[in-house]
Amino acid sequence: MNLKELSKNLGLSQTTVSRALNGYPEVNEATRERVLRAAERHNYRPNTRAKGLATGRALAIGHVIPIAGKHEMVNNPIFGDFVAGAGETYTLHGYDMVLSIVAAENEEHIYRTLKSRGTVDGVVVHAPMMQDARLPLLTDIGLPFVVHGRVSGSSAAYNWVDVNNRSAFERATNFLLDLGHRRIGLINGLEYMDFAFRRRTGYQNALEQRGIAADPALMVSDDMTEVFGYRSTLDMMQNPDPPTAFLVSSMICAIGVRRAVEERGLRVGRDVSIVTHDDELSYLQNGKDVPIFTATRSSVRDAGRRVAEMLLRHIADPGLAPQTELLEAQLMVGQSTGPVPLRTHLKEQS
Amino acid sequence: MNLKELSKNLGLSQTTVSRALNGYPEVNEATRERVLRAAERHNYRPNTRAKGLATGRALAIGHVIPIAGKHEMVNNPIFGDFVAGAGETYTLHGYDMVLSIVAAENEEHIYRTLKSRGTVDGVVVHAPMMQDARLPLLTDIGLPFVVHGRVSGSSAAYNWVDVNNRSAFERATNFLLDLGHRRIGLINGLEYMDFAFRRRTGYQNALEQRGIAADPALMVSDDMTEVFGYRSTLDMMQNPDPPTAFLVSSMICAIGVRRAVEERGLRVGRDVSIVTHDDELSYLQNGKDVPIFTATRSSVRDAGRRVAEMLLRHIADPGLAPQTELLEAQLMVGQSTGPVPLRTHLKEQS
DNA sequence: CAGCAAATTGAAAGCGCTTTGGTCCGTCAA
DNA sequence: TTGACGGACCAAAGCGCTTTCAATTTGCTG
Numbered sequence: 001m002n003l004k005e006l007s008k009n010l011g012l013s014q015t016t017v018s019r020a021l022n023g024y025p026e027v028n029e030a031t032r033e034r035v036l037r038a039a040e041r042h043n044y045r046p047n048t049r050a051k052g053l054a055t056g057r058a059l060a061i062g063h064v065i066p067i068a069g070k071h072e073m074v075n076n077p078i079f080g081d082f083v084a085g086a087g088e089t090y091t092l093h094g095y096d097m098v099l100s101i102v103a104a105e106n107e108e109h110i111y112r113t114l115k116s117r118g119t120v121d122g123v124v125v126h127a128p129m130m131q132d133a134r135l136p137l138l139t140d141i142g143l144p145f146v147v148h149g150r151v152s153g154s155s156a157a158y159n160w161v162d163v164n165n166r167s168a169f170e171r172a173t174n175f176l177l178d179l180g181h182r183r184i185g186l187i188n189g190l191e192y193m194d195f196a197f198r199r200r201t202g203y204q205n206a207l208e209q210r211g212i213a214a215d216p217a218l219m220v221s222d223d224m225t226e227v228f229g230y231r232s233t234l235d236m237m238q239n240p241d242p243p244t245a246f247l248v249s250s251m252i253c254a255i256g257v258r259r260a261v262e263e264r265g266l267r268v269g270r271d272v273s274i275v276t277h278d279d280e281l282s283y284l285q286n287g288k289d290v291p292i293f294t295a296t297r298s299s300v301r302d303a304g305r306r307v308a309e310m311l312l313r314h315i316a317d318p319g320l321a322p323q324t325e326l327l328e329a330q331l332m333v334g335q336s337t338g339p340v341p342l343r344t345h346l347k348e349q350s
Numbered sequence: 351m352n353l354k355e356l357s358k359n360l361g362l363s364q365t366t367v368s369r370a371l372n373g374y375p376e377v378n379e380a381t382r383e384r385v386l387r388a389a390e391r392h393n394y395r396p397n398t399r400a401k402g403l404a405t406g407r408a409l410a411i412g413h414v415i416p417i418a419g420k421h422e423m424v425n426n427p428i429f430g431d432f433v434a435g436a437g438e439t440y441t442l443h444g445y446d447m448v449l450s451i452v453a454a455e456n457e458e459h460i461y462r463t464l465k466s467r468g469t470v471d472g473v474v475v476h477a478p479m480m481q482d483a484r485l486p487l488l489t490d491i492g493l494p495f496v497v498h499g500r501v502s503g504s505s506a507a508y509n510w511v512d513v514n515n516r517s518a519f520e521r522a523t524n525f526l527l528d529l530g531h532r533r534i535g536l537i538n539g540l541e542y543m544d545f546a547f548r549r550r551t552g553y554q555n556a557l558e559q560r561g562i563a564a565d566p567a568l569m570v571s572d573d574m575t576e577v578f579g580y581r582s583t584l585d586m587m588q589n590p591d592p593p594t595a596f597l598v599s600s601m602i603c604a605i606g607v608r609r610a611v612e613e614r615g616l617r618v619g620r621d622v623s624i625v626t627h628d629d630e631l632s633y634l635q636n637g638k639d640v641p642i643f644t645a646t647r648s649s650v651r652d653a654g655r656r657v658a659e660m661l662l663r664h665i666a667d668p669g670l671a672p673q674t675e676l677l678e679a680q681l682m683v684g685q686s687t688g689p690v691p692l693r694t695h696l697k698e699q700s
Numbered sequence: 701c702a703g704c705a706a707a708t709t710g711a712a713a714g715c716g717c718t719t720t721g722g723t724c725c726g727t728c729a730a
Numbered sequence: 731t732t733g734a735c736g737g738a739c740c741a742a743a744g745c746g747c748t749t750t751c752a753a754t755t756t757g758c759t760g
Contacts, residue, residue: 015711047745
């Protein structure tokens with residue numbers, strides 16, 4: 001069933017039917033009613049490609065997901081929840097979501113293709129790095145975009161939605177300091193990722209304010225896997241003056257930290273404290289009533305929604321000035337933190 | 351830059367240029383060369399929508415992802431890796447991937463829309479349930495599809511790619527039985543999901559073959575969260591005759607099992623054994639060299655690739671008879687299993 | 701009752717591509 | 731020399747929609 005058939009069926013011109021369906025004012029209300037009913041009855045839906053051709057808009061948003069490639073980067077675990085949030089919003093506004101899975105080295109090519117083929121009206125930039133090259137590229141080719149995160153070192157203004165990673169980790173560090181911890185291990189993501197850099201800044205700021213020198217031996221950064229959390233915890237525990245607390249950049253990583261701690265015969269929340277960042281991934285909930293881990297919490301699904309809304313706003317009104325949205329993470333106290341243990345206690349365990 | 355401009359530029363007709371670019375034989379090789387070079391130089395890429403309109407094909411595949419809605423179902427954690435695999439394949443074949451995030455109750459509507467708008471040439475069915483209603487629906491509306499998993503209770507033939515869940519869990523159970531375990535807890539996914547049903551069947555088969563009656567108190571099923579693994583393990587440990595081993599349907603769940611075991615002061619792999627299913631999620635690797643958990647292993651990303659290939663095959667040749675592909679999971683021995691402990695040992699701990 | 705504006709509706713021209721149905725030339729066999 | 735034939739190319743008709751420009755009708759005003 002297409003427009004032509006439908007209008008013939010109704011004894012009207014395609015013009016009128018099209019107008020009726022798209023809510024134009026110059027069509028008689030009675031006629032519109034009749035058209036809508038007929039469309040419903042015949043299960044008519046306009047062909048997206050034809051509509052797109054005629055209007056010049058794609059009614060679709062692109063998400064380019066770089067996958068683990070040469071550099072053995074791990075796929076982003078927050079991705080699923082993020083697109084769930086964004087997708088909800090697109091559906092609500094009648095937009096499609098186009099996903100491009102691509103090796104990192106082909107990213108530029110994909111963006112150009114997306115633009116020149118007219119596949120999408122805009123894109124979301126995931127997992128921004130410091131001085132991310134995608135910003136100038138997208139600006140150059142004229143594809144509207146919103147960044148999920150921020151790009152340190154970018155001079156030009158651009159659209160972004162981000163969690164206040166610095167303040168979150170600053171607060172988390174202060175929380176641990178208040179509990180008496182002085183040796184706090186930072187288990188961070190790769191620090192060419194913007195968010196990881198900001199988190200370390202927050203951590204260091206807090207230490208500095210109390211006149212504590214950050215110990216390089218207590219700061220590591222890598223792909224945030226369970227094994228990384230496990231290994232680096234074991235390593236730090238070897239330190240003659242081992243940390244009594246860990247600040248961790250992801251739940252998955254924190255699970256590895258816990259494994260290491262418990263394997264050493266210590267108890268999380270009593271002998272060793274852990275604070276982690278919690279993206280509220282739907283499949284990795286941090287406990288039910290009481291959080292398992294004390295955590296800086298911020299819903300990545302919600303972030304997805306906000307990013308999508310911002311992008312649609314800018315597509316609808318290309319003249320709009322760049323917007324930004326800074327989300328504050330909550331600090332949720334769970335079972336994984338407690339006052340610093342007495343030195344003697346730790347000694348006798350190790 | 352579009353076809354018209356490009357051909358004017360070359361002093362050729364659109365027809366010839368189009369043919370040259372699409373590899374038709376009736377064009378002079380020298381001309382083709384010239385056209386290809388010009389296209390490259392001007393960075394020309396045909397408009398997808400126009401091409402689709404003219405050919406009647408969308409060059410896109412749909413993935414409909416139901417999200418946590420009324421029934422508080424948890425988003426599928428394997429989703430990210432699965433689409434990564436499928437997406438690779440699509441990109442390779444010049445197809446786009448269209449994602450629809452939708453509340454489960456609107457799924458039917460989305461499929462109809464996808465078809466009538468001509469957005470996609472086919473779809474992938476995720477997370478099939480027993481007697482899944484999507485199969486008859488998709489057959490009815492004539493949208494080609496491949497199921498990731500299988501649908502018990504479907505009479506008609508259909509395309510699917512699935513892991514042999516039954517045999518995997520049968521082997522895992524036998525492995526534990528061989529180690530002397532007789533009380534094995536099954537922590538399974540929701541059993542209206544087809545894979546969960548098959549896994550339980552495998553577990554029960556193995557027990558039966560050794561003349562052991564399956565104890566309903568040792569079989570639970572729910573959304574596979576960390577908390578579910580934790581809670582149900584604690585519950586089962588209360589049993590007067592508690593399990594000495596657990597067979598778990600997902601890594602995330604198994605992490606909860608481990609937490610419960612260690613919280614009870616027991617040691618995984620010595621006091622209590624755990625076997626889990628491992629989808630080889632890129633962000634949740636089961637250790638590096640030696641697996642943390644003994645596991646039935648099968649790459650969901652690989653499954654994504656295979657599903658995508660099968661679907662593209664069927665779209666290219668609509669006459670093809672339904673195909674099926676059964677993947678065998680590997681049983682990887684890790685650090686989480688060991689012989690059944692002496693009864694006395696367990697008693698003294700509890 | 702003439703005249704004009706507002707309310708409705710249509711015809712047709714694109715949007716950028718593919719593809720059908722030619723056309724125009726050399727070539728080659730008869 | 732002629733006609734058939736294959737090679738190389740092109741004009742134009744769609745694909746299913748939107749939108750401009752016009753046409754027609756209706757309702758009022760003076």
